[in-house]
Amino acid sequence: MASLEYTADEMMTIAASRALWNGAVCFVGIGLPSAAANLARLTHAPDVVLIYESGTIGAKPDVLPLSIGDGELCETATTTVSVPEMFRYWLQGGRIDVGFLGTAQLDRYANINTTVIGDYAQPKVRLPGGGGAPEIATSAKEIFITVRHSRRVFVEKMDFITSMGHGDGSPRDTRGGMVGRGPTRVITDLCVLEPDPETRELVVTALHPGTTREQVQEQTGWPIRFAGQLATTEPPTRDELEVLRDLHARTRKAHAGQS
Amino acid sequence: MAKMMSLQAAIAEYVRDGDSVALEGFTHLIPFAAGQEIIRQGRKDLTLIRMTPDLIYDQMIGMGCASKLVFSWGGNPGVGSLHRLRDAVENGWPRPLEIEEHSHAAMANAYDAGAAGLPFAVFRGYIGNHLPKVTSTIKFIDCPFTGERLAAVPALRPDVAIVHAQKADRAGNVLFEGIVGVQKQACLAARRAAIVTVEEIVDTLDAGPNAVVLPNWVVTAVAKVPGGAYPSYAHGYYQRDNSSYKQWDAISRDRDSFLAWMQEHVIQGPTDTAAGANHGVA
Structure with missing residues (x-):
């Protein structure tokens, strides 16, 4: 097969989609995680259960939602519950396999900041805040994070932790199974990172095709470590690319069509 | 027992300066028309409570209605920042805004x-x-x-809760359908008044036995405001106007363009009908 042309963003979304297995119950964040989770549903994981914090359980949107509560999600869901029920019974109740999150910043222990850059009371940049993420990060059995790789995101020191990853690297207090394992995978447009089993610091375990170690280091705000057996991500297949591009095209058309 | 009122009369009677007010609606059924009526009536020093402040709170904060915000996610969904909220938090414009931030x-x-x-x-x-x-x-x-x-x-106990729903019957019983968020909880938590705007008033709700219905004796006032959730949406009536959410980014980024837009579309807009009517939705 002739090699396919694709963008780094497409590689990221496709690599992130492959992390979800068929039948996984996934609490989906808006944006990149939603694209990845829906791509998984439309390719190798038709029975993945997509849950959005607006209360929609088993959503099967034909186009990607702009907000976490677009009508498309409710119309295609198995059921729609109230927001208190969503957070109490479904998330806190331990029924979520994977929380799929994005972020504005993250550190070497995959802690997430979506609250503020600079001092909280006198912020340099006020970000939207935590939303569902602070409890998704601890109540889902594991967490995937997908985000574009840059020094603005992968920072040495964060001003604020909105949602816990692996804290300071100490083992998590899992409270008899009611608190999940935390971030197990971070998928960027350059590589895949996983926490070291001992130190819980993020380690690059796979580079996307054509990416170099130097590029990853250049875009990371701390001295990044690489796994001894560094893999190369499988490039996108023709099918994955077609389905993803169709999804984006449908989405653009749907959102442009409303004025 | 719910009173049938105009939106203008309901806001005038039940929302006072200094109140804590929750206008709820989780991305769906956001009570835009009611929020804009509060702006027109010039309420001040409100503690605004809402999980997802959205564009309506950006407008209320930018017009100086609020002294405090209780919230858990303050962005323009899928677009970016709420610029008026950020300007208030970062620069104290048009007045300082205390925040109480949660998940x-x-x-x-x-x-x-x-x-x-x-x-x-x-x-x-x-x-x-x-x-x-x-x-x-x-x-x-x-x-x-x-x-x-x-x-x-x-516990959250706002003085006044304000929500938008699809329908009320003539006795003031209210039906919510679709993404129902925290509207029922907010209305039942309200200390003084629960105000509901609705798309239409009908003879019978035709609600299933497990539908989300607020009985009229826990509703203070019902106002018919077709299009009252625009540019968010009302399941079964109209879709979310995503392009308005995208356009808000440019309108709200600059203080002058924000004030000009508010003057044209809200202050001089229709006083007793919906934001949606103003945009040709209803």
């Missing part, structure tokens, strides 16, 4: 506790993050049975 789980639980008449909500949350350092209403307690450390937040 969604905390606020959803706090509304639920308010509806249930409990003083506080308990849940497994705020583990390992910095929100408890900056929000004084986040505490921790030990479960008296297992010893597990759990998060606690005070």
